Amino acid sequence: MTSICLYFEVHQPMRLNHFSVFNIGANNDRSSDYFNNKLNQEIFEKVAKKCYLPTNKILLDLINKYDGKFRVSFSLTGTFIEYCELFMPEVLDSFKDLFDTGAVDLIQETYYHSLSSMYEDLDEFEKQIKMHRKKIKRIFNYNPKIFRNTETIYDNRIARKITELGYKGIITEGADKILGGRSPNYLYKPVNTDIKVLLRNYKLSDDIGFRFSTQNWSEFPLTADKYAKWISRCEGDIINLFIDYETFGEHQWIETGIFEFLGHLPGEVLKHNHLDFVTVSEAVKRYNPIGEIDAPWAISWADEDRNVSTWLGNDMQIACFNELKNIGRKLMEGGNERLLITWRRLQTSDHLYYCSTKGLADGDVHAYFSPYENPYEGFMNYMNILQDLKQRAVL
Amino acid sequence: MRIAMIGWEYPPFKAGGLATHCYGLTRSLADKNVKVYFFMPKTKHTAISDQPNLVIKEVGETEIFPYDRPEDKALAGNFFEAVHRYNQLVVAKVKSVVQAEGKFDFIHAHDWLTMEAATILKEDMGIPMILTIHSTEYDRSGWLNPNQWFIDIERKGMEQADRIIAVSHFTKRVIVEKYGINPDIISVVHNAVYPIPEGKKQKIVLFLGRLTIQKGAEFFLKAARKVLDYEPDVRFVVAGIGDMLPCLIDQALDLGISNRVIFTGRLTEDEVKHIYGISSVYIMPSVSEPFGITALEAISAGTPTIASKTAGVCETFSNCLKVDFWDSDEIASKIISLLRYESLRKTLTENGKQEIELFTWDNVAGKTLDVYNGIDTARLNKQLKEREKIYKWNQKLAANSFESAITLKTKKVRKSKSYRRLYR
Numbered sequence: 104m105t106s107i108c109l110y111f112e113v114h115q116p117m118r119l120n121h122f123s124v125f126n127i128g129a130n131n132d133r134s135s136d137y138f139n140n141k142l143n144q145e146i147f148e149k150v151a152k153k154c155y156l157p158t159n160k161i162l163l164d165l166i167n168k169y170d171g172k173f174r175v176s177f178s179l180t181g182t183f184i185e186y187c188e189l190f191m192p193e194v195l196d197s198f199k200d201l202f203d204t205g206a207v208d209l210i211q212e213t214y215y216h217s218l219s220s221m222y223e224d225l226d227e228f229e230k231q232i233k234m235h236r237k238k239i240k241r242i243f244n245y246n247p248k249i250f251r252n253t254e255t256i257y258d259n260r261i262a263r264k265i266t267e268l269g270y271k272g273i274i275t276e277g278a279d280k281i282l283g284g285r286s287p288n289y290l291y292k293p294v295n296t297d298i299k300v301l302l303r304n305y306k307l308s309d310d311i312g313f314r315f316s317t318q319n320w321s322e323f324p325l326t327a328d329k330y331a332k333w334i335s336r337c338e339g340d341i342i343n344l345f346i347d348y349e350t351f352g353e354h355q356w357i358e359t360g361i362f363e364f365l366g367h368l369p370g371e372v373l374k375h376n377h378l379d380f381v382t383v384s385e386a387v388k389r390y391n392p393i394g395e396i397d398a399p400w401a402i403s404w405a406d407e408d409r410n411v412s413t414w415l416g417n418d419m420q421i422a423c424f425n426e427l428k429n430i431g432r433k434l435m436e437g438g439n440e441r442l443l444i445t446w447r448r449l450q451t452s453d454h455l456y457y458c459s460t461k462g463l464a465d466g467d468v469h470a471y472f473s474p475y476e477n478p479y480e481g482f483m484n485y486m487n488i489l490q491d492l493k494q495r496a497v498l
Numbered sequence: 499m500r501i502a503m504i505g506w507e508y509p510p511f512k513a514g515g516l517a518t519h520c521y522g523l524t525r526s527l528a529d530k531n532v533k534v535y536f537f538m539p540k541t542k543h544t545a546i547s548d549q550p551n552l553v554i555k556e557v558g559e560t561e562i563f564p565y566d567r568p569e570d571k572a573l574a575g576n577f578f579e580a581v582h583r584y585n586q587l588v589v590a591k592v593k594s595v596v597q598a599e600g601k602f603d604f605i606h607a608h609d610w611l612t613m614e615a616a617t618i619l620k621e622d623m624g625i626p627m628i629l630t631i632h633s634t635e636y637d638r639s640g641w642l643n644p645n646q647w648f649i650d651i652e653r654k655g656m657e658q659a660d661r662i663i664a665v666s667h668f669t670k671r672v673i674v675e676k677y678g679i680n681p682d683i684i685s686v687v688h689n690a691v692y693p694i695p696e697g698k699k700q701k702i703v704l705f706l707g708r709l710t711i712q713k714g715a716e717f718f719l720k721a722a723r724k725v726l727d728y729e730p731d732v733r734f735v736v737a738g739i740g741d742m743l744p745c746l747i748d749q750a751l752d753l754g755i756s757n758r759v760i761f762t763g764r765l766t767e768d769e770v771k772h773i774y775g776i777s778s779v780y781i782m783p784s785v786s787e788p789f790g791i792t793a794l795e796a797i798s799a800g801t802p803t804i805a806s807k808t809a810g811v812c813e814t815f816s817n818c819l820k821v822d823f824w825d826s827d828e829i830a831s832k833i834i835s836l837l838r839y840e841s842l843r844k845t846l847t848e849n850g851k852q853e854i855e856l857f858t859w860d861n862v863a864g865k866t867l868d869v870y871n872g873i874d875t876a877r878l879n880k881q882l883k884e885r886e887k888i889y890k891w892n893q894k895l896a897a898n899s900f901e902s903a904i905t906l907k908t909k910k911v912r913k914s915k916s917y918r919r920l921y922r
Contacts, residue, residue, distance in 0.1 A: 123831035124838070422841035460849055463795070463816045479819055482842055483835045 110176040116453035134334040144162035154352035159197040173369040174380040179215030208382030211247040217450035239258030249383040255404040262293040272387035276404040277302035288339025292392040299387040314357035327367035335375040384496040414455040419482040433496040502602040504612040508758035510543040515791040522859030528552040558587040585614035613655025629659035637786040640711040665789040666810025687865040690857040697775025704777035709740030714783035723753040724830035737762045774799035783823040802846040817850040
């Protein structure tokens with residue numbers, strides 16, 4: 104038997120207002136001015152209509168149609184849930200409906216989709232996980248068993264911390280540098296602690312996430328039966344397909360046929376008797392690790408490098424990251440709750456992602472996701488805001 | 499391949515990017531085994547070539563300054579007379595070179611000032627003509643009061659050219675939309691730079707260029723005013739000369755920043771390199787900028803650059819900051835950001851220098867060669883032969899008074915394909 108573990112990451116960042124150096128310290132009460140609520144609402148509503156609502160409906164129908172044999176998992180970030188509550192509660196309701204089928208599992212992550220796992224001490228990381236746990240508990244009355252860090256950033260230290268926090272499994276990238284030629288289609292355990300590691304099959308995942316509508320791809324067009332055949336020929340216990348949820352209808356537009364693909368996928372997969380679907384929790388219950396992985400340096404699912412250089416790859420990003428940490432130390436002393444929330448919202452990894460200069464010339468993946476004209480604009484805006492927050496943290 | 503290139507400025511005599519371009523292009527073409535004769539007016543500073551493939555021919559004493567915009571009619575008369583005389587001298591010189599050393603494969607002219615000579619040579623000798631457009635009258639006038647005289651000359655030249663090279667897509671668009679030229683004959687070849695060494699950086703914000711309406715120095719001063727409120731120990735340098743210098747000095751006085759602004763006047767080549775090297779920020783707030791080589795020069799000297807969004811260089815270069823030229827608040831905000839955030843400076847400088855390496859004159863020469871090679875000389879020669887044939891027919895016909903023969907031959911000629919192609 105080979106199981107397919109489909110997991111979708113659902114996230115929206117809080118994009119920032121234009122903030123010039125002249126705004127720094129210009130007003131002592133402008134925390135709400137950091138975030139561009141109008142733009143955020145617009146984008147959220149657009150993506151909800153193009154992706155969240157229609158895809159949720161398709162998934163619900165599929166779960167009902169296959170009587171629970173089709174199973175998926177989700178991770179909803181804290182900022183995403185806040186947007187649902189603020190702008191479109193019906194989106195959250197549709198996720199609740201999915202969860203109520205019993206065929207859907209939820210995954211834990213940091214509330215703010217942050218890089219707090221990269222700080223020198225992991226206190227803030229732990230706090231943000233607990234915030235997320237509280238939020239999921241309140242809305243879904245459920246405690247996730249599996250953890251997934253921001254952009255699947257993973258190293259031995261993070262694995263140990265997550266084990267300590269009592270999780271049964273942790274998700275990361277099936278990167279070649281930790282697998283060393285081994286297959287991602289099994290569970291592994293970290294060298295330094297006892298937890299099950301689910302590794303993303305990046306080839307099969309990216310076939311849907313990135314290549315689906317690439318016309319010069321030799322496999323274009325990708326159909327559900329072809330894809331199911333590929334999976335059926337895979338060796339291993341478990342095929343982890345971890346995909347950004349916005350792939351459906353947003354990154355891959357409806358015109359590409361992505362919804363038809365999704366609609367036909369369970370049927371095509373279940374035609375093969377040796378294939379079934381599992382959620383992430385079921386995967387760690389059913390299978391056992393076949394080997395150890397060692398990640399002394401952080402890996403992630405981003406770009407070709409599959410490390411953290413996407414967020415911490417240039418001097419601007421490191422300067423912002425250090426500034427964030429400094430401000431945090433100051434705020435912890437002061438204990439101003441409102442500023443702490445603002446600070447945490449600014450920790451969302453997207454803000455650093457926008458400052459990435461990787462392949463500026465050919466980095467159209469980065470450009471596609473950024474609200475800025477270029478990384479320098481992203482940096483100046485973000486850094487100006489951090490400077491303003493820093494001044495207020497001292498007051 | 500032998501090229502007759504006609505220009506009007508060449509280092510050490512230099513008024514703008516055209517001189518830099520001609521210098522880089524001719525030398526790199528010569529390196530590629532192209533024999534280049536560069537024709538230019540005689541100036542106080544003799545231009546010299548150390549390459550056997552590159553011959554510089556100075557013709558006559560006229561020192562023309564094409565960025566002068568004569569308002570006075572009498573002055574304008576002299577100005578145009580000087581341009582005309584220069585072009586006539588070039589024609590004579592090229593012809594004498596042809597007589598002594600053989601024919602050229604192409605004539606390559608730069609901007610409106612050299613168009614007359616190129617057009618005459620094309621007509622008289624049947625040599626294909628290439629025209630590089632570095633700027634148009636619309637750019638030089640800042641799109642405010644373009645002078646129809648110049649526009650007409652430019653259009654006529656463009657219409658005569660077999661191929662046009664534009665220094666940016668921006669300029670190509672102007673040539674198509676404002677001059678009505680067929681886009682298929684226009685190739686875009688972006689400029690390049692000979693890197694300038696980085697110096698010991700000081701808190702200097704630099705403007706360098708002609709002080710004309712086109713270059714937007716007044717926005718630089720407005721931004722300076724705003725920056726000084728926040729960063730009082732910065733110095734602002736305005737390097738260059740031009741008809742707006744007195745206004746700009748007045749403006750600096752009015753803004754109360756004359757003690758922080760230095761007007762350098764005309765700088766020598768070494769002084770230019772020095773000031774690029776020691777500046778911390780370079781600003782190019784051009785109202786209309788076909789390319790903007792100075793931005794590449796500054797970046798090559800490790801100076802982070804803020805350039806006008808519409809500048810040609812911005813369509814091809816990633817690692818610089820881009821602004822609306824009129825938005826002096828935004829320019830000021832970016833200057834302050836650059837002064838305050840070392841990481842921003844460092845990232846821009848490092849990535850900028852890396853990207854600069856792609857902008858070589860060797861590349862420009864390669865692309866220019868592609869344009870030369872793309873011209874269907876065979877087709878053009880055929881056209882020329884046909885034209886000669888018809889010319890001879892007409893001569894014969896004029897000489898022959900025998901009426902029936904005339905009608906007969908005229909009919910024959912009119913039926914011929916070549917006649918129809920040329921005179922339909």
